[in-house]
Amino acid sequence: MATLATRARRPGALARWREVLLRPRTLVAAAITVVVGYLALIPLVYLLWTTFSDAQGFSLGGFARAYGDARIGELVGNSLWFAAGAAVLSLAVGTALAYFNVRTDVPFKALFFAASIIPLIIPGILYTIAWIFLASPTIGLLNSLLEPVLGPGTFDVFTVWGMIWVEGLHLSPIAFLFMVAAFRSTDPSLEESSLMSGATRVQTFRRVTLPLVRPALLSAALIMGVRSLESFEVPALLGLQNGIYVFTSRIYQVLRSFPVDFAGAGALAVGLLAVAALGIWLSNVLSRGHAGGTITGKGFRPRPIDLGRWKPVVGGGILLYFFVTVLAPLMVLLYTALLPYYRPPSAEAFASMNLDNFVAVFNLPSVPTALRNSLVLGGGAATIVMALMAVAAWVVVRSGIPGRQLLDHIAFSPLVIPGLVLGVGIAFVYLRSPLPIYGTLLILLIAYCTRYLPYGMRYAVSGMQTISAELEESAQVSGAGWWSTFRRVLLPLIAPALLAGWVYIFVVSFRELSSSILLYTPGNEVLSISIWELYANARFGELSALGVIMVLVLAVLVAVAYKVGARVGLKS
Amino acid sequence: MSRRSALASLGAAGLLLLSGCGGAPTSGPAPGSDQPTAAEAVYAEVDPLTGAARHDRLVELAAQEGNTLSLYTSLNADIADIVVPQFEQATGVHVDVYRADSETVLQRTLQEASAGFAGADVVETNATQMAIIATQGLTGDYEGEQRNKINEQFRYEGWTPTRFNIFAPAWNTNLVRADLVPHRWEDLADPKYDGILSLEVSDYDWYMTLHTYYEQQGMPAADIDRLFADMVQGSKVAKGHSGQVELLSAGEFGVVAASYTYLTNKARVNGAPVDDQPFVEPVVARANGAGLLRSSKHPATAMLFMDWMLNDGQKIILDNGLTPAVMPDGTDPLAGHQVLPVDVQQLIEEGNDWSARYDELVRGGEQLPEK
Numbered sequence: 001m002a003t004l005a006t007r008a009r010r011p012g013a014l015a016r017w018r019e020v021l022l023r024p025r026t027l028v029a030a031a032i033t034v035v036v037g038y039l040a041l042i043p044l045v046y047l048l049w050t051t052f053s054d055a056q057g058f059s060l061g062g063f064a065r066a067y068g069d070a071r072i073g074e075l076v077g078n079s080l081w082f083a084a085g086a087a088v089l090s091l092a093v094g095t096a097l098a099y100f101n102v103r104t105d106v107p108f109k110a111l112f113f114a115a116s117i118i119p120l121i122i123p124g125i126l127y128t129i130a131w132i133f134l135a136s137p138t139i140g141l142l143n144s145l146l147e148p149v150l151g152p153g154t155f156d157v158f159t160v161w162g163m164i165w166v167e168g169l170h171l172s173p174i175a176f177l178f179m180v181a182a183f184r185s186t187d188p189s190l191e192e193s194s195l196m197s198g199a200t201r202v203q204t205f206r207r208v209t210l211p212l213v214r215p216a217l218l219s220a221a222l223i224m225g226v227r228s229l230e231s232f233e234v235p236a237l238l239g240l241q242n243g244i245y246v247f248t249s250r251i252y253q254v255l256r257s258f259p260v261d262f263a264g265a266g267a268l269a270v271g272l273l274a275v276a277a278l279g280i281w282l283s284n285v286l287s288r289g290h291a292g293g294t295i296t297g298k299g300f301r302p303r304p305i306d307l308g309r310w311k312p313v314v315g316g317g318i319l320l321y322f323f324v325t326v327l328a329p330l331m332v333l334l335y336t337a338l339l340p341y342y343r344p345p346s347a348e349a350f351a352s353m354n355l356d357n358f359v360a361v362f363n364l365p366s367v368p369t370a371l372r373n374s375l376v377l378g379g380g381a382a383t384i385v386m387a388l389m390a391v392a393a394w395v396v397v398r399s400g401i402p403g404r405q406l407l408d409h410i411a412f413s414p415l416v417i418p419g420l421v422l423g424v425g426i427a428f429v430y431l432r433s434p435l436p437i438y439g440t441l442l443i444l445l446i447a448y449c450t451r452y453l454p455y456g457m458r459y460a461v462s463g464m465q466t467i468s469a470e471l472e473e474s475a476q477v478s479g480a481g482w483w484s485t486f487r488r489v490l491l492p493l494i495a496p497a498l499l500a501g502w503v504y505i506f507v508v509s510f511r512e513l514s515s516s517i518l519l520y521t522p523g524n525e526v527l528s529i530s531i532w533e534l535y536a537n538a539r540f541g542e543l544s545a546l547g548v549i550m551v552l553v554l555a556v557l558v559a560v561a562y563k564v565g566a567r568v569g570l571k572s
Numbered sequence: 573m574s575r576r577s578a579l580a581s582l583g584a585a586g587l588l589l590l591s592g593c594g595g596a597p598t599s600g601p602a603p604g605s606d607q608p609t610a611a612e613a614v615y616a617e618v619d620p621l622t623g624a625a626r627h628d629r630l631v632e633l634a635a636q637e638g639n640t641l642s643l644y645t646s647l648n649a650d651i652a653d654i655v656v657p658q659f660e661q662a663t664g665v666h667v668d669v670y671r672a673d674s675e676t677v678l679q680r681t682l683q684e685a686s687a688g689f690a691g692a693d694v695v696e697t698n699a700t701q702m703a704i705i706a707t708q709g710l711t712g713d714y715e716g717e718q719r720n721k722i723n724e725q726f727r728y729e730g731w732t733p734t735r736f737n738i739f740a741p742a743w744n745t746n747l748v749r750a751d752l753v754p755h756r757w758e759d760l761a762d763p764k765y766d767g768i769l770s771l772e773v774s775d776y777d778w779y780m781t782l783h784t785y786y787e788q789q790g791m792p793a794a795d796i797d798r799l800f801a802d803m804v805q806g807s808k809v810a811k812g813h814s815g816q817v818e819l820l821s822a823g824e825f826g827v828v829a830a831s832y833t834y835l836t837n838k839a840r841v842n843g844a845p846v847d848d849q850p851f852v853e854p855v856v857a858r859a860n861g862a863g864l865l866r867s868s869k870h871p872a873t874a875m876l877f878m879d880w881m882l883n884d885g886q887k888i889i890l891d892n893g894l895t896p897a898v899m900p901d902g903t904d905p906l907a908g909h910q911v912l913p914v915d916v917q918q919l920i921e922e923g924n925d926w927s928a929r930y931d932e933l934v935r936g937g938e939q940l941p942e943k
Binding site: 071341 | 670671676683813818934
């Protein structure tokens, strides 16, 4: 009887399923999942395949080689210390700055823009070298300035603390971009109620403001941690000098051996993948306790908090931050760019200054093409990724589709795959594909989209998590379809997060080297390759000149993006 | 349902796996088949020719091939940007240059070969990577008058040196007085270099060559190890030769143990207070070279480039501060020096061991004496 009843119900269930599956939202969700999956799974599958197999078949040899090393404990310890330190520093700095910028009447707001973008634009190698010139115990400018007061070698950049400092400052703009988007999207009336109920400002910040932005904070912490775990320039240039080795130094070394030990490098990357998966899981669990969206149907107008007598103190802090992260490194770059070779400031050094390095940069044959290609690729990748991720974030956060978390994990995986492995994986597929993609700019676009999926996903998801479901529901109750709800309600609300993600991807894609250099073809050069060439040829003067030019060009472009974005985003 | 999505993604993964068929994609391409390729027929035809007959025949064949060439190289941009246009001007051939570091040039060449994609006609890169490409059977035979002038120690099978990288100690002339200028490699072990000497983190080929040399000189292994340990003691470890020279110029280091002479020279030409003359003997030299690919679509053009590179190209290399494989007058650029060639075969066979040993060694460099 029971069987009969089930059978009788089946056509109805089938029809319902068919209806659910054919709904436009389901179809869009499926299409996006396929695209994201396609982009992210190629390098992931390639990574897993090379990690778990050798010429004979299945093998765990890579793990034995990677983790059998007696030093692995020390490596992991150093890596975690460095990553946690840099993540905490960048989060604290980025969150504080974002809070002051969005919520208070802090002075010098124009500086925030520069402080949030310029460290991202300066290539990691240059930023690190600028800090060596500033804070090396032997030749650091800051040390020679402070020597009469504090004695020689006040700062030593070649320590784990120095590494944390440089990496943390270099990453703080990402945290800033994340948190600005989050603060813009939260309802300040909650804070006002808390203040009116007698809580102090500090209590309000700790018990109301911070919990409100928890999803963004967790996302940022996750990205910051993983980014510092796989950061290369800082550990290579600062750590090695005193024998501080981290995970990536090891991956680099493994990738240099022959035959290239992809299995060993893959095993290390799989370790990072496990850490990242744990992070995503943790971040989702912790966000679950989050009361849900804070942007609700009730109108809110962010009103800046009056800092009162703290204004000069905070203002001073902002100036200091601006000096430390932007002005000092940029001045060192400009100084280096004007000299034939680097030497500490002296009358002779100033006498030898000229513009030769700038002239030389403009005369490099590949630079105009490279600049154009980088702009096209950066803009293209940022736009494609953020468009995909706007929908993917909805799928992950809102759709209720079973298994949606998997999309989140898949989209995150490219973050931990070493760039060379990602490039080789993509080359492997498109060398065998009948589509004429290998050897065109398109393969670089695919690589960039893949590499920056995780960032786009974090930005979009954290934006989506701050929006209350009730807005979507009321739109639907009022008769709006899924697409118009998405386009007219959700999209404008998450626009600050999408724009922040766009800016981030656009800017950092100028620095992508490890997969670009494998996949580019003559005529398709990008700017990061010009940077690498100058670095490899020890042309630091020209490299600094190019860095200065990049900062100028990108800062203008990003300013334009913000102006345009302000029109579609939230009016503040 | 979550399991279903997992299954779906596994399915996608499986499809991808199937499309590749078989073993790990990075276990290296199948060694080239023994069947001679069309390119090899051209190499075989032109190899015995000499002089004008050879040149004319190559020009004629290159024209039939469309006068285009694809070159993969790790030659520095500032040199390649001179070499390539001059070749184009001399021959009317259009060259597409792919430039990357030697590891990437190798990866790209191997990946393309394993997919049967004819990307490069000529590959020009470091000894180790060239030797790997040659031992994989990807390069064809190249013979010629210029090749025969190259120092016999460096005439490898399947590829031909185009320039040398020479390792020599370099010092900051403001910081290092005459009594601190090193004359022998062993000098660097002296405690007087503590705190000012810098080693590079990936110079295991230099380490291997010098270590093997001392062994051949009959020095006991324990003494050799102590010598290197003393060098590392109190040293600062740097990443990358170019950054190392920049920091040497800036005075962060006083002496760099094994600098590339062309980088030292470039800094000196820019006015930096650095020097490496006279060279510390024996000179450790590693060849960089080029090979003609068996899969080349423009084999005659490739040979034309190779001939030109070993002739007129050598002068450009010399004029730009690099060490050519053959001097423009046909003599050996390393004549008069005691030369220790980096043994390429040893590097391929034992490189990973030496890399690991060197890695262990330089980790001792962390104990900087506090002053």
